[in-house]
Amino acid sequence: MQNLKIDGDRLWQSLMELAKIGATEKGGVCRLALTDLDRQGRDLFIRWCKDAGCTISVDPIGNIFARRAGKDNSQPPIVTGSHLDSQPTGGKFDGAYGVLAGLEVIRTLNDLGITTQAPVEVVAWTNEEGSRFSPAMVGSGVYAGVFALDEALAKKDIDNKTMGDELKRIGYAGKDQLSGREVGAYFEAHIEQGPILEAEKKTIGVVTAAQGQRWYEIFVTGQEAHAGPTPMPRRRDALVAASRMVDAVNRIGHKFAPLACATVGFMQVSPNSRNTIPGKVFFTVDFRHPIDATLTQMHEALHAECKVIAEAAKVEVEIKDFWYFAPTPFADDCVNAVRQATTQLGYSHRDIVSGAGHDAVYMAKVAPTGMIFVPCRDGISHNEIEDATPEDLTAGANVLLHAILERAKANP
Ligand code: GLV
Ligand code: MN
Ligand code: MN
Secondary structure, eight states, X not given: OTTOOOOHHHHHHHHHHHHTTTBOTTSOXXXXXXXXXXXXXXXXXXXXXXXXXXXXXXXXTOOEEEEXXXXXXXXXXXXXXXXXXXXXXXXXXXXXXXXHHHHHHHHHHHHHTOOOSSOEEEEEESOOSOSSSSSSOHHHHHHTTSSOHHHHHTOBOTTSXXXXXXXXXXXXXXXXXXXXXXXXXXXXXXXXXXXHHHHXXXXXXXXXXXXXXXXXXXXXXXXXXXXXXXXXXXXXXXXXXXXXXXXXXHHHHHHTTTTOEEEOOOEEEESOOTTEEOOEEEEEEEEEESSHHHHHHHHHHHHHHHHHHHHHHTOEEEEEEXXXXXXXXXOHHHHHHHHHHHHHHTOOEEEEEESSOOHHHHHTTTSOEEEEEEXXXXXXXXXXXXXXXXXXXXXXXXXXXXXXXXXXXXXX
């Protein structure tokens, strides 16, 4: 068993084939959740899984589970996967790698004629990115019972289309109830999306935890007025106030350095007219830190800074807590299974905390969970130029294979 390897060329070919769906000019992917392109990606994944002999289930939030039977199908499945949706200017590997690495494990088990004791499943989670519909990790969140199904189906995109309607439209409002069952273990392979592994020349990141996140929605209200006759001292400019708040968010990130991250990634200005002083601004904040108490300090700093800025600019500000998850440690036995597989295969490695959110965070609430990271070029992700080498992607999938073999028990 020790020398078993996946087929790295096949994995690479599949990644490149999938990346054609939603391919962008700069070599990336735009495959937003529940669009026609997402449907095409899902259809292709299901076709490949059926070709590999899997049975398919789709749950009511559109998560797709492809199951390879074990010797004892009464045992809880060992599940692996990630997501097929992307950012608007996303790359070829964020999410797609974890799904196709899982499929490659199944194809490898088929080639080698290995039947595991427990069944093995590959899952493609719905709307992980949180870009078209917010927040992130909605499919795994519903599966893990963090979000009520109705609440998730009612989430709207910027054009007021709901997840529920879009799921029906693309034919992925499934009927299979899988949530609540026992899962033996969950593993997710992913590119690191940061610079650490590459800088330290390590092939594998043994992910011990994911940092916590707090997302906010901020509404600033001033007064619309004419850009010409309104003297500067009389203005209640919502955009000027919001810009100072954006700067405050950035300063909070620096203040809690080196581990804090603070981002404003979305803003709407109203009425968005060149010669009207903006009366309303809506923007989002994304705070991250591996220590919960520091996230709380960042939260307090945000409130304090926005209050002072709003008063000085004579505007109102409302800060809504939109989403939160605590820093999440992964299960020791899964982390050890990943570390042991890495060592056994002879790959260089280090322990690492995930900076990104992943479906593994919600799966950790309902199953022993672990993650495997591989380096990505210049640590860049959520960008069309996102890149990773076939060798590193192969190594990560080999680690996944061995972690799954250990948990699904190939040797009775
Ligand atoms: C998911 O991509 C995240 O925001 O971490
Ligand atoms: Mn991802
Ligand atoms: Mn992402």
